[in-house]
Amino acid sequence: MVVYLLDYGAGNVRSLVNAVKKIGHDIKPITCVEDFDKASKIIFPGVGAFGPAMESLRKKGFVEPLKKYIASGKPFMGICVGMQSLCLGSEENPGVEGLSIIPATVKRFNDKTKTVPHMGWNGAHLEKEQSQDKSSLSSIQLINHRGEESTFYYFVHSYAIPYSEDIKDWVLSTTTYKDEKYVSSIQKGNIFATQFHPEKSGYAGLMILKAFLDFGEENKEVSSNVVAPLSTPCRDRLTRxxxxxxxxxxxxxxxxxxxxxxxxxxxxxxxxxxxxxxxxxxxxxxxxxxxxxxxxxxxxxxxxxxxxxxxxxxxxxxxxxxxxxxxxxxxxxxxxxxxxxxxxxxxxxxxxxxxxxxxxxxxxxxxxxxxxxxxxxxxxxxxxxxxxxxxxxxxxxxxxxxxxxxPRRVYVNSPEDAPNHHVLPTKYPGPNGENYCWYQCTVKGGREGRDVDVxxxxxxxxxxxxxxxxxxxxxxxxxxxxxxxxxxxxxxxxxxxxxxxxxxxxxxxxxxxxxxxxxxxxxxxxxxxxxxxxxxxxxxxxxxxxxxxxxxxxxxxxxxxx
Missing domain, CATH: 3.20.20.70 (Aldolase class I)
Structure with a gap:
């Protein structure tokens, strides 16, 4: 089988290439339309904005060949923007059309209630059982090889697909970030995609890539355990x-x-x-x-x-x-x-x-x-x-x-002594008993202070x-x-x-x-x-x-x- 990488030209794809090689597979970049017909599997990773990703695909003439490839039934894996591109569009770049395979629109997180981007290691809650049909991609235990409570994946994104009953048949797992539940992975037919980055998720991520890459290959065993969703509700498991x-x-x-x-x-x-x-x-x-x-x-x-x-x-x-x-x-x-x-x-x-x-x-x-x-x-x-x-x-x-x-501390007796700066009271008085300070930004490895505070x-x-x-x-x-x-x-x-x-x-x-x-x-x-x-x-x-x-x-x- 020939695995191809669909690189639209932004971000770090070297780690994905290295992860695939570590697992024991080769991967080739798609450089022309003809490569879609040669591919047995395609992985579409991406970081950055939804709009530039779709515009790059259109400029290269890859949109229709990609949709044709996915419709053919061959295995496809999307990562981050590669998953979001399957949707109708995104609030990140209104008016830019996605591949329109998943009937959903990507939304921005509410930054009034939490920090955005959602960045770090979080869990994935299974929303449906995985099939026992060995000929289907859905038969593979693609996520949570160590169990849901012990498995974490690396997320870094400001936009996500909100969970909805309208796309329930697409949703493999969800993740909760504070007050928002969103889709963290999808799987339907030959399509599998993750919002998180398997290539940046340590051993747990490598196991996901291995399961996808080994599927359909002779003498390659893939995990086919049927894992039912836990009875506990999806919750925010973001770690420090x-x-x-x-x-x-x-x-x-x-x-x-x-x-x-x-x-x-x-x-x-x-x-x-x-x-x-x-x-x-x-x-x-x-x-x-x-x-x-x-x-x-x-x-x-x-x-x-x-x-x-x-x-x-x-x-x-x-x-x-x-x-x-x-x-x-x-x-x-x-x-x-x-x-x-x-x-x-x-x-x-x-x-x-x-x-x-x-x-x-x-x-x-x-x-x-x-x-x-x-x-x-x-x-x-x-x-x-x-x-x-x-x-x-x-x-x-x-x-x-x-x-x-x-920064470094600059002590003052009162806020009036530094009217152009953000002055804080401190529990740790300065050398002359000062009870206030502001933090001066430095440049050149700390050797030069500037008139800018933190x-x-x-x-x-x-x-x-x-x-x-x-x-x-x-x-x-x-x-x-x-x-x-x-x-x-x-x-x-x-x-x-x-x-x-x-x-x-x-x-x-x-x-x-x-x-x-x-x-x-x-x-x-x-x-x-x-x-x-x-x-x-x-x-x-x-x-x-x-x-x-x-x-x-x-x-x-x-x-x-x-």
């Missing part, structure tokens, strides 16, 4: 995410190593001539994946800022990491307009695109977000459409753009299209004294997009504390994970014991899926 971060640079020997960020002394104290080496980035990232990290973030720092785009070392790191790591990967540092040493200019959108094609799911923007905010405020809080945030978000979706905030930054970036905030704190970083709860709580209240807490974690209790005190969606750490001072599994065990919802560590994750 634990993210491992790696600061990557080259050492004096030219090797890529994981160390601390460039605002710190990266030299060994015992030998000031050597860059501190906490491990090789790909090997360390793989270890985190196997230990249960829900996401992994790479930050490329000072040592290769002036490399040509085609030679950026992190591109190779991402390519290699995505071969064996099947959770979301974020790349930060250097996502900006770039001019090669030979004078060739590359806009930030092109730089981001290269990272996405190399295996990144998100890009993290730091200093450029501060500059963009300054311009946004100068324009009277109006977007220009020209910033990296806006351009990347438009093409790849808000969920692909993370804003990394690097509240201005996060609200401006959300307005420009960012989908997530990574909230660092320079005063807390490396202290192991816990997260800056005052800062994080204020940021969480300021935006309606997900927030990641960062800086200061030193023990498992700090993670419980930040989740309970601020209700953030995720928490990130670096050094304590690198040095094994606090293993990821210990953090998850403590969170579980304190009733904070977390994704279980998948022991089978290191086993072959062949």
């Amino acid at each position: 995410r634990i993210i491992a971060c790696l600061d990557v640079r080259t050492n004096d020997q030219g090797d890529l190593v994981v160390t601390k960020g460039d605002q710190y002394d990266v030299r060994e104290k015992k030998d000031g001539n050597n860059v501190r080496n906490l491990g090789k980035p790909v090997d360390l990232a793989k270890r985190y994946y196997e230990e249960g990290a829900d996401e992994i973030t790479f930050l490329n720092i000072t040592s290769f800022r002036d490399c040509p785009l085609r030679d950026l070392p992190m591109i190779e790191v991402l390519k290699r990491a995505s071969e064996s790591i099947f959770v979301p990967l974020t790349i930060g540092g250097g996502i900006r307009d770039l001019t090669d040493p030979d004078g060739v200019f590359h806009p930030a959108l092109e730089v981001a695109g290269e990272y996405f094609r190399s295996g990144a799911d998100k890009v993290s923007i730091g200093s450029d977000a501060v500059y963009a905010t300054e311009q946004f405020i100068a324009r009277g809080n109006k977007p220009s459409g020209e910033t990296a945030i806006e351009q990347i978000s438009k093409v790849y979706g808000a969920q692909a753009v993370v804003i990394s905030v690097d 509240y201005q930054l996060v609200t401006s970036c959300e307005a420009m299209g960012a989908g997530e905030i990574l909230c660092n704190c320079m005063d807390k970083d490396g202290t192991n004294s816990g997260f800056d709860l005052e800062l994080i709580e204020d940021v969480k209240k300021a935006v309606t997009i997900p927030v990641i807490a960062s800086s200061g974690a030193g023990k498992p209790e700090h993670f419980t504390e930040v989740f309970e005190a601020t209700n953030v969606e995720a928490a990130l750490a670096a050094g304590i994970f690198h040095r094994r001072e606090v293993p990821i599994v210990s953090v998850k065990e403590h969170l579980f014991d304190t009733n904070v919802p977390v994704r279980p560590v998948e022991k089978e994750i290191t086993q072959t899926t062949n």
